[in-house]
Amino acid sequence: MDYESDRVLKLIFSNDVPGYDRDKDEISLYLTKLGNYKIGQLKKEENRLEDENKLIEDQTLDLAVLNYRTIIQTSDCSKKIYAGFVKTENRVENLLQPLSVLEEKCQRFLESTADINSKKNLNLSTSKNYKKVLEILEIPQLMEYYINEGHYEEALELASYVQKLGTKHSEIGVIKGVVLAVEKNWHSLLIKFLDELKTDLQLPKCLQVFGHLRRMQAFGSNELKLIFLHTRDTWLNNLLSSIPKDDAQNHLTKTIEVTRINVFNIMTQYKALFPNEDVGVSSNFGSCEGKKLFNTWLNKKIETFLNTLEEDLNRGVSSLDTALGQCMYFGGSFSRIGVDFRALVVSIFVRVITKNFVDKIINVNTNFDYDMKNFTLVNSSTITLHQKIRSTLVMGEVNATDLSPPESLLDYTPLAILCNGYLSALSELMLCAPISLVFDVVNTLERSLERVSHGIYQLYKREKQVFSAIQRENFIKFLSSFAYDLCPYIQRCLQAVFPQQVLANHLGITLLELQNERISFMNQNSILDPIKNLLPERLSSKN
Known part of the structure; x- marks a missing residue:
């Protein structure tokens, strides 16, 4: 409807037009029709509308009289329907209150069923791959068996395989358990290798054990040297402490023999394990560099021997000249590697003889x-x-x-x-x-x-x-x-x-x-x- 139609309506109706929103199109058509009337028709239009309105009212009244029972029934039905709607609304409200709880429970049920479903699928997958899972679960026992039987190569291969498996499937709980069990066996294997280094080892066996330690990659180069010297030193000290001390001459003779033979053996093993390192006298005994470790240890062994020598001499030996000859031979044999300590031996003998x-x-x-x-x-x-x-x-x-x-x-x-x-x-x-x-x-x-x-x-x-x-x-x-x-x-x-x-x-x-x-x-x-x-x-x- 255009602007002029609105103005006409405001002139006709001082207030809002009744039913304007509902009959907007009809009103627009009626105004168009009025616009086409002549003056005479416009004057008659008001009377026509009044007659038509009266006619409609009479028809409505007749209709109400004729259909009075229907109207009453309709009114009663409407009341009943309204009352039913009220009851329905109340019941719906009462129903909506537990629906939230029901919704939560249904959601939980859906989640639990989804978890059950995933577990079911997991169980099905596990049952299908039962043999493979069993093989993985038996890896710790198999590694322990290899360790106890001395099959160290196979044990190290198993440990390497499990390490890769754990890196690839770190989110799987079973794999984590297997990795932890294998790590325990791995540590026990490491301790077993270290304990073997504290025993009387020949060169081939020593090379084999140290090869296993290198494969385990648990220590660096200098750490391996420290471990070798520490374990072999422990074994040598235990060997020396087992010599009876009742007879000073016998104790000194056996100490010289055990020290000379086994220090040379340890030196040979060290050269074989670390071939790129020179073994000889070094002035920097306090350094922790790889090339200084063995020299420091060797000087410590010589110092320990000299202390033992002085203790036995002070306790009294039956033949000083025999002991001196053995010590001179010992020191002379070490002079081939630049560790001639005969001068230190002489000073001890001089001091003890003087005393x-x-x-x-x-x-x-x-x-x-x-x-x-x-x-x-x-x-x-x-x-x-x-x-x-x-x-x-x-x-x-x-x-x-x-x-x-x-x-x-x-x-x-x-x-x-x-x-x-x-x-x-x-x-x-x-x-x-x-x-x-x-x-x-x-x-x-x-x-x-x-x-x-x-x-x-x-x-x-x-x-x-x-x-x-x-x-x-x-x-x-x-x-x-x-x-x-x-x-x-x-x-x-x-x-x-x-x-x-x-x-x-x-x-x-x-x-x-x-x-x-x-x-x-x-x-x-x-x-x-x-x-x-x-x-x-x-x-x-x-x-």
Whole structure:
């Protein structure tokens, strides 16, 4: 409908047009029809409309009268229908309330049925592939069987297969369980390989075990070297600790043999396992680089051996020269690989020999002090008897090469026991007497004799007031025997232990220069200084 039609309608109807939205097209047609009427027709149109409206009302009334019963029934039916709709609405509302719960339960049911369906499909698939699943589930048991039976190649292949299977199907629970079980067996296999390295392995077996460790790819290059050295060191330490320690000589001999043989075996195995690495002495022992590991371990083994050597020597071995020869052979064999530790061995022997000699001399002096406390000058008859025995011997001074003890010492028990103690210490030293000890030995004997001289002087101070003429004469002879028999005799024994020609050749000097420098000679004046005023004038002038 156009704008002009709207204006006409507003002129006709001051308010809204009744039924405009419903009869919009009819009203538009009627307005068009009105627009075609003449004035006379327009004047009659109002009366016509009133007549038509009255006619319609009469017809409606007649229709209502004629159909009154129907209208009443229709009204009652409408009420009933309305009441039914109200009841239906209430019931629908009551029905809608549990429908939400029912919907949720139905949704859950659908989800559960879907899960059941998936499980059903899974079970069907599992039943179809039962043999394959069973084979996968039996892999851990099969690997354990291979490990127990020693089939390490097959066990490693199974572990590699399961590792790939786990990477490909990591979301499957069964595969995860199999992977975890195989990893446990894999770790037990790794521990078994490490335990085998702690046993007595020959080179082929060692190469085989280490090949398996490399295939497992559990360690890097330096870690493999550390593991090899640690496990073999554990085995070697257990072997050394099993040697009985009751006899020091036997323990030292077996320690040398076990250490020398097995360290060389470990060295051979190490070279075979790591052929691109040099084995020899290195100055950087604190480094963790691959090339330094073995050298550090080797130096540690040498240090351990030297500690054991010193402990056994201090405990006392029956033959120092035998032990020294074995150690020199041991060190010499290691010199072929640049690990000559003989100088360290010598220093230990020198230290132990010196300690043993000093301890023996100290013990000799202690015994002498004890003997001097109980010593009384012998009577003249005993001295005369020994003098008669000496008169039957060849007269004259004892030459420098005579090493038999002076007969005069038999007159005095403390001096005889003292001489025996010195001879025992020097005899033991002579079996293994390093030339470098000559100064220490000379100084030790010199201090010992000075202590003896001082002890004799203390005896004189203690007993001089009660000396009889015979006792004084015997005491003078006692002094003479110590000063002119025992001291020169010990000097000759000392030169027998350290021959002057050997010392001269070692030092690169002549015998005359050696004697002028007083090398290997005790200071007699220092020794006799406490008793020099008590010696007879004749003997003093002779000295």
